Amino acid sequence: MPALGMAQDSGVIAAWRVEAGDRVAPGDVVMEVETDKSVQEIEAREDGYIARLLFEAGAEVPVGEVVAEVVATAEEAAAAAAGAGEGTAGAAPGGEDASSDSGSEPIPAPAAEAAPATEPREILPPEPASPPAAPPSTPPASFPGRVLASPKAKAIAAAHGLDLAGIRAAVGREPLHARDVEAALAEHSTAPAPATGPTRLSLRAVTEAGGWQELCARLGGLSARRAALASLVGGAWRREGPDTTGALRVEVVGLHGEPRLFADPDRSRLGAAEPIAEGTPDLRVIDATGSSLREVEGPPEGGADLWLLPAEGEVLSLVLQARSGILNTAGAAAILDGVARRLRNPLYQLL
Amino acid sequence: MTARKTTRKTTKTARKAARKTVDSAGRTPEQLLEAYRQMVRIRAFEDNANELYLQAKMPGLTHMSSGQEASAVGVCEALDERDKITSTHRGHGHCVARGATFRPMFCELLGKEEGYCHGKGGSMHIADQENGNLGANAIVGGSTGIATGAAFSAKYLGTGGVAVCFLGDGALGQGILYEVMNMAALWKLPVIYACENNQYGEYTHIDEMLAGNMLERARAFGIEAEEVDGQDLLAVMAAADRAVARARAGEGATFLALKTYRYFGHHVGDINRSYYRTKEEEEHWKAERDPIPLFGEVLLERGIATAEELTAIGEAISREAEEAVEYALEAPYPPAEAARDHVYAS
Amino acid sequence: MRTITFSQAVNEAIAEELRRDPTVFLWGEDVAEAGTPFKVLSGLVEEFGPERIIDTPISEPGFVGMAVGAALTGTRPIVDLMFGDFLFLVMDQLCNQAAKQSYMSGGKLKVPMVLRTNLGATRRSAAQHSQSLQALVAHIPGLKVALPSSPREAKGLLKSAVRDDNPVVIFEDKLMYQAKGPVPEPEEEELIPFGQANRLQEGEDLSLVATSSMVQVAEEAAEGLRAEGYSADVIDVRTLVPLDEDTILASVRKTGRVIVLDEGHQSYGATAEIASRIADKAFYHLDAPVTRFGAWDVPVPFSPALEDQTVPDVARTVERALQLIRGEVARA
Incomplete structure (x- = not known):
């Protein structure tokens, strides 16, 4: 370019x-x-x-x-x-x-x-036609398709949905460090929302699938499974997430079918929470484990969406997306880790 | 099968040698009979271990001490509960002679949880500290320091105990032996170097490996040294008694050169041995110099036991060994997570 | 707190443990009247007699092996190995015998012995009296490895070592014997537990993780950084085995940058192990490559003109730290 x-x-x-x-x-x-x-x-x-x-x-x-x-x-x-x-x-x-x-x-x-x-x-850029005195400050990419950045810089960029190549172009050198990404982040948050949409956060985690699969087998029906999922995720949210006023509402939905909304599902026995009729969820859980999806991208539909992706081998993928202002990176990471832990060992929280 | 050997005709010379042996330190007939049993136990243990290995039921490798029973039993009969021994890679005999029982020994050989070391040591590292056995050692000469140190602590703590360092003739090539013999002599430590000279270090005859006279090596430090017929239980016992008495009296270390023979190869897989020793030589030792029938003759002559009683002893011990083997074969392995235990004492 | 030398601190620790526990004794070459070539043990034989402060012949494998046997049978030997370089002489006794007794016996045997020895170059002692061989023994499961960095550490770690039921190798920096530092009064007994690293300074921009003699280098480097407007965490590892991974990782997660210092040879050394754990467990917090400073991979040379440069120093540590902090590390 x-x-x-x-x-x-x-x-x-x-x-x-x-x-x-x-x-x-x-x-x-x-x-x-x-x-x-x-x-x-x-x-x-x-x-x-x-x-x-x-x-x-x-x-x-x-x-x-x-x-x-x-x-x-x-x-x-x-x-x-x-x-x-x-x-x-x-x-x-x-x-x-x-x-x-x-x-x-x-x-x-x-x-x-x-x-x-x-x-x-x-294909290299043509020599600038107009002011010839301003050579591009951008270095050629050292490795095509890859931006050299410290692991920390990458982690911050990923958490905020920032594009490292853009930051590289802005700072004009590689490798990028955390401070470069933080500077870009500061600029981003003060600048008006760009056309690409609101700043959002997307974190991905993987965890062993065995514990959750065992629990599903034990619970049997889809309703119990949705309720159990709401309980586990709700437990992680309550422990690690932002304070909620009133009941904690968790919505669980598959790719097809009606969403079910639960209030304080983490306070019910695993699989026994009862759906409620209406309300705004604090968190949506999309159970795509039966689907052929492998990755999800794009803005969350609600304030915070948690995707459960199909197990590959022994491993279950989780993607947590949240809009700006709902969760910060550390908080989202803590929630995601809490969910991962609970899915790995669903009985953990009962101990 | 060991019992049958006792009834086999021994030669005139062997009988004479047995008779010639001085009686040892006023042991009762029952004690002598028990010493006989111990030798038979060792033989039975080794025969079964050999079978287990040949049938591929035993992992790893093992070294048979069949033929060397009198040195193990003769020395250990001179010890009491204050005393410690260290052993070698050819150590089953020492372990039995010191009082170990078949079940945990076979379990250890098979790597089972109930083994003396919970399956972590195996044939070459059986330790039975309750009976004062600080362990076999798979490094030739590796336990010479340990035994001498155990003698030091016996003296330091004033326990009156003695430490016996079993070693093979192969260990005479290791430098640490002379370092610790030097200190044992300097500090008059209650240690006995019981050198079982079975005449072969692995696959090589001692004449190719040892310069000079082994007794003189010990004497150079001022250590009392004597050569003993290692196939003659009473002779070994008597020499061990003298060495223990010297040690307890604060007179220091003794070196015993116990001339003996191993019937099997260096290890159980060492089947074809013709390149280092002859079948005739092996047959000679088995037929003429087997310590078990030799001592059986003594018991018969002194009227301590009848031939039938000796046969019955052999049969009872064979059954006991076979039962222990069955038990060990069925016994559970340690759980996999135990591999991380005991790296450090807690 | 009074101020005493490293040497006095070691001497006090041994004397206190000898007084406390009659099963403790000490042996080695020239430990009694001579009090070792470094005079660390002077005066002990006068108090405890030649029965407990025992001069051995020059037979390192012999007296280390005997210490294993003595430790197995009810005593707690402290072995003085005059130079760390002599570890190569005692490898079988230390690594095949002492280290494995507990494990091979399924936990029935234990070897409560301490092997005191030393490390450190720049004493013009050349290649066979200057090595820092802690990584060699830290590699062997069953041994514990302690590296005191000051008089206070020397005393507290040695006392803990004597009371540990496992074989402990404790490396004293021979250049530090005359160094002075604060040490609690004898009546305020201080046991420094194994497996707890010590954070000596707190900072934001960089972690300096160091052992033994290199802790001082790290502290001075942190001073140098302060002059440039940066601050560093300085962590004294204290024991390589057990290793306090948590403290190290917490620091690196905070700062995102780290230099690991140890006077052993760089290749396959203690720094490599620590760096590897950081890369493994704090990867996503790293904002710069993990840097290691060990001794050059050369036998320690004799000539002062050659020797000094082979061990990590303050100037190079500061220079590298600034590069890391400023993001000036050349990319691969």
Whole structure:
């Protein structure tokens, strides 16, 4: 993503003018980029074939990020398109003797065999047309697709839904440290809510599934299971969450079917809490364990949503999302940990 | 099977040797009979352990002391409850001679919870501290320091106790032995170095490993040293009695060179031994020098027991051993989490 | 509190334990009239006699092995191993015998003995009298390892070691024997428990986790950082085994940055173990790479021109700390 303005962090890809496999030459327009000021056409600077487009139209891309890869030959472009997971550089035939390991007949080389192994080349921003004195302050990414940041910086960014690439673009260096993310966070919270939506928090945890599954088997019916889930989650919320005035309301819902709302479910025997008719939940629990979902993203529907995702192997995934102001990171982490612990050993709280 | 050996004809020389032995320190007929039983117990234990290993029912490896019963029993019969022993990798005999019982011993060999060490030591590390056995040791010469230190603390605490360090001829090659013999002599410690010279260190004859005379090594420190026929129970007992008396009287350490023989290989898997010793040599020791029938003859001649009684002793002990093996085979293993226990004393 | 030397503190600890418990005795080379080459034990034989302060021949495996046997049978030996380097001579007795008795016997036997020895370079003693071998013994389950960093620590940890039912190896820094520090009066008996690290200074920007002689380096480095406007937690590990992981992790979780210091060789050393636990258990709190400072991986050289640089020092610690705090650590 080229830097097109002095204080530009990112650009939105308004449209692609090319697709994978297309031949491009210097001067060909490859995409349109929308900044806060205008839409501009971006030209290729290399001769070659488009191997992959790395972002879809509409994506907001930090300045400096690679948006597409160009390779020397159409074959390489096709290979890159075919083996998405294999990367591009390694897919090029060339230096390796294909027969050396297997002892089989040499594979006939493609027509372009004379071509040396070709590194994908980045589409680099054009030289700034207007004020030539302002070179982009953004360093090239050390590892494409990865922002180097300390574990702590990453943890803070993840908790606040902040994009590290954007922060890297803003501070102009790597690796990022906690203070860089905290500074971005401070800026975020004082700035008006950006178009991407309200600041929110999303934490993910995994825990052993065995204890919860055992309990479900014991409880039998769906109602008892929903009630038990409300009790366990409610217990964690009451212990770790914000103070509630009046009853603690937990709503439990599957992907299909009616939500059930419970008041103070943690004060009932496991599986015995009775649903109530109406009220605003403090927390929604979405039990997606029977579904094929593996990840969830996006803003919470309520103030705080807790997703139970299907067990993979022995492990159950939990995702807690909350809107800004409902929970802070530490509080959310404590709740999530409490839920994880209770699911791992549902009888723990009875001891 | 051990009992049958007692009825086997022993040669004239062997009988004469047994008769020639001086009587030992006024032991009662019952005590002598018990010493005989102890030797038979060791033999029975080893025969069963060997079977367990060959049938692949026993994990790990083990070292048989069959043939060396008289040195273990003769020395331990001279001890009382104040005294300590340390043992070697070839240590089942010492353990039995000191009073250990079959069930926890077999359980230990099989790695079971009820073993003397809850299955954590195995054949090479059986310890039975209630009977004053500080443990077998899988490092050759590894317990020489421990035994000498136990003698030091007996003297320091004034318990009147004696420490016996069983070692094999192989341990004569270890430097620490001479360091601790030096201190034992300097400080007149009540320690007995009972060197069971079975003539082979693993797969090599002692003549290829030992320079000079082993007795002179001890004497160089001023330690009393004597050579004893390790197949003659009464001779071993008498020598051990003298050594214990010296130790208790504050006269210091004794080195006993107990010449003996192991019937099996270095360990149970050492089956083909022709490259280091002959079948004829093994047969000679088994036929002419087996300590159990030799001492059985003494008991018969003195009218302490009849041949039938000795046979009955052998059969009773065989049954006892077999019952213990059955028990141990059925006994539970320790729980897996026990692997983290006892790293530190609590 | 009065001020006494490290050496006096050790001497007092031994004397008090000898007075308290008649089963305690001490042996080693030149421990009686000579009072060791460092004169740490001077005067003890006059009070307790040659029956309890015992000069041995120069036979390290022998007297360590005998101490194991004595400890198994009702006494509590304190063994003086003149130089830490001599640990290599006694490895079988310490690691195969002492360390494993409790375990191999299923808990029936115990070895309440203390092996006092020392560590530390920069005494111009060259490669066989200068090593810091604590990691070597800390690697062996069944041994406990204590590293006092001051006179007070020396006394409190040694007294605890004598009363412990396990074999304890206690490393005294031989450069510290004449160092003075506050120590409680003899009548105020202080036992410093094993497995509790000591936070000496509290700060926000960095954790300095150190053992023995390196605690002083850490404290001075913290001073240096203060001059630059930063503050550091300084943690004296006290015992490598048992290791107080909680205190270390809590500090690193707070500061997000850490330097671990120990005078043993850097590779496979104590710093590596501590750093690994931090990386493992405080990963998401780390804001900078975990740094380790140990001795260079060279035999300790004799020449002063060569020797001093091989052990961690204050200047390099401060320099690195500032890089960590300021985010100036070059990326890999």
